[in-house]
Amino acid sequence: MTWFRRFLPHGVFWRHLLRFGVLNTPLWVEGPIMACWAALFLFWRSGRRGVMRNLSAIIPGSWPVTNFFRTWRVMYNFAWTIADNVRFKELRVTPDWEFAGREQFERLQSESGGAIILTAHMGSYDLGAQLFAESSRRQIVMVRAPEVDPQTRQYEQEQQGRTRAESLKVDFSTRASDLALDLLDAVRRGELVAIQGDRVTPGISTVAATLFGQPARLPSGPFALALAARVPIYPLFIVRRGRRRYRLVVGKPIEVVRTRDRAESFNRAVGEWTRELESVIRPSWFQWFAFEPFSPEPAR
Amino acid sequence: MKMVQGNAAARWLPSRHNFALFRLLAYLRLRAARPTPSAVILGVDRHQSNTETWLVTAWVVAMGTIIINTVLAVPLVLSFVLAIFAFQVALIASGLTLAPLWNAVTRLETPGFKVSSFAIMALLAAGAAYCTTSPTWVRFAGWQFLAMLALNAVAAVIVFLLRGPIAQLEATVGGVPSGA
Numbered sequence: 284m285t286w287f288r289r290f291l292p293h294g295v296f297w298r299h300l301l302r303f304g305v306l307n308t309p310l311w312v313e314g315p316i317m318a319c320w321a322a323l324f325l326f327w328r329s330g331r332r333g334v335m336r337n338l339s340a341i342i343p344g345s346w347p348v349t350n351f352f353r354t355w356r357v358m359y360n361f362a363w364t365i366a367d368n369v370r371f372k373e374l375r376v377t378p379d380w381e382f383a384g385r386e387q388f389e390r391l392q393s394e395s396g397g398a399i400i401l402t403a404h405m406g407s408y409d410l411g412a413q414l415f416a417e418s419s420r421r422q423i424v425m426v427r428a429p430e431v432d433p434q435t436r437q438y439e440q441e442q443q444g445r446t447r448a449e450s451l452k453v454d455f456s457t458r459a460s461d462l463a464l465d466l467l468d469a470v471r472r473g474e475l476v477a478i479q480g481d482r483v484t485p486g487i488s489t490v491a492a493t494l495f496g497q498p499a500r501l502p503s504g505p506f507a508l509a510l511a512a513r514v515p516i517y518p519l520f521i522v523r524r525g526r527r528r529y530r531l532v533v534g535k536p537i538e539v540v541r542t543r544d545r546a547e548s549f550n551r552a553v554g555e556w557t558r559e560l561e562s563v564i565r566p567s568w569f570q571w572f573a574f575e576p577f578s579p580e581p582a583r
Numbered sequence: 584m585k586m587v588q589g590n591a592a593a594r595w596l597p598s599r600h601n602f603a604l605f606r607l608l609a610y611l612r613l614r615a616a617r618p619t620p621s622a623v624i625l626g627v628d629r630h631q632s633n634t635e636t637w638l639v640t641a642w643v644v645a646m647g648t649i650i651i652n653t654v655l656a657v658p659l660v661l662s663f664v665l666a667i668f669a670f671q672v673a674l675i676a677s678g679l680t681l682a683p684l685w686n687a688v689t690r691l692e693t694p695g696f697k698v699s700s701f702a703i704m705a706l707l708a709a710g711a712a713y714c715t716t717s718p719t720w721v722r723f724a725g726w727q728f729l730a731m732l733a734l735n736a737v738a739a740v741i742v743f744l745l746r747g748p749i750a751q752l753e754a755t756v757g758g759v760p761s762g763a
Contacts, residue, residue, distance in 0.1 A: 303678055304674075306678070306694065306695045306696060307674055307675075307677065307678030307682060307695035307696055307698075307699050308674050308696055308699065309674065309696055309699055309700035309703055309704075310601070310630040310636055310696065310700070311601075311636055311639040311640050311643060311700075312640060312643065312644070312670045312674070312703070313636075313640075314636075314637065314640050315640065315644060315667050315670065316667070316670065316671060316674075319667060319671070374694075375584050376584055376626065376628050376630075377584055377586065377626045378626060379594075379623065379624065379625045379626055379631065380623060380624040380625075381621075381622060381623045381624075382622040382623070385622045414624075525633055526633050526636060526637070527626070527630075527631055527633065528633065
């Protein structure tokens with residue numbers, strides 16, 4: 284009997300509840316209701332501990348008790364973000380957008396060939412990808428980790444099939460070898476490939492990095508793809524600035540230069556990426572929805 | 584959904600506001616606004632205004648707290664917690680029963696949040712009317728709530744009468760006609 288699985292943190296019950304809430308909550312009581320439900324998710328032990336451990340590395344010297352309350356803020360922001368995402372899918376209501384690094388964003392859109400968008404699990408990357416796909420004629424392929432729970436995965440696939448923009452294709456990071464070839468083809472066709480570069484899922488190849496002074500493993504796929512296809516990597520982040528307000532932050536492109544020393548090229552590119560990642564996450568730690576510790580070692 | 588690109592003044596579009604009072608204030612503000620080039624894309628939806636939404640949130644939560652404090656005679660802090668809980672019970676009840684029933688009877692396909700919004704506001708108005716009968720300070724809170732609803736109704740009439748000029752002004756900024 285696995286009926287209770289739907290009520291676990293990754294279970295499908297919460298997706299249905301969220302959809303019900305978005306469709307039925309008066310907009311002027313959304314804030315307090317979000318705050319309550321975010322507090323409920325503090326009972327999700329592994330998620331809470333993961334966030335608290337990450338916070339202890341992002342904010343060195345921070346107290347566990349303070350990080351407990353900071354974790355609530357992370358959950359609160361996450362609740363708003365996923366609610367905005369559902370609202371977009373169900374009602375086609377989009378938030379307001381502002382840009383940081385507009386010139387890089389325009390450069391990305393005007394790239395003659397393909398490019399890789401490297402992003403992090405913050406803000407609503409789904410919403411950002413949809414905005415990008417609808418405001419650009421370029422085909423965009425978004426690679427994401429599949430949902431852990433089979434029912435939730437099925438639910439999400441049904442939702443995406445129903446609402447996705449035509450120019451947006453979603454692929455999953457589980458079928459690593461097939462996907463790598465597909466993505467290489469896509470980039471060579473001039474498409475944009477969006478990949479999350481801040482966490483690894485089982486079965487994908489990784490590269491060693493240092494994040495917030497801690498050893499970490501990051502996906503090596505985006506860097507290998509950039510090297511093979513000779514395309515730039517654009518760091519792109521979606522930061523929630525308030526109710527229905529998001530900021531699109533686009534960094535300078537990272538070039539993975541071909542040299543005799545492949546490891547050295549990789550390390551330089553990974554170093555640039557982690558610096559960019561840190562510069563965005565440090566002031567916006569409450570936006571980083573990494574519910575698992577990014578480092579195997581506790582923060583010093 | 585319509586979006587306006589590159590003009591920060593579009594945040595004052597009346598059609599980005601929900602209540603008539605805020606639509607009217609936004610119209611007056613937009614009349615005085617100059618085009619402000621900015622790297623923004625603004626959505627045009629009647630619930631898009633942050634200022635309006637948070638002000639109304641604070642207002643209804645405060646009124647809900649006062650009503651529960653009056654009816655149940657419990658401390659204000661507990662009344663606040665119960666008010667938040669009551670909003671959730673009300674919206675779940677509305678979403679499961681009232682909204683489907685309303686749509687089945689009227690065949691209008693009204694969004695659930697509009698039905699629950701109307702139902703909860705009606706409950707708050709009834710609670711505020713009850714508060715006006717109290718001999719303590721809460722009667723002022725009750726009268727204030729009802730007065731704001733009346734003021735909003737007056738603003739709705741003014742917005743209706745001004746719908747032509749509002750639509751014209753919105754069109755120059757790139758919005759949609761107010762009420763669309």
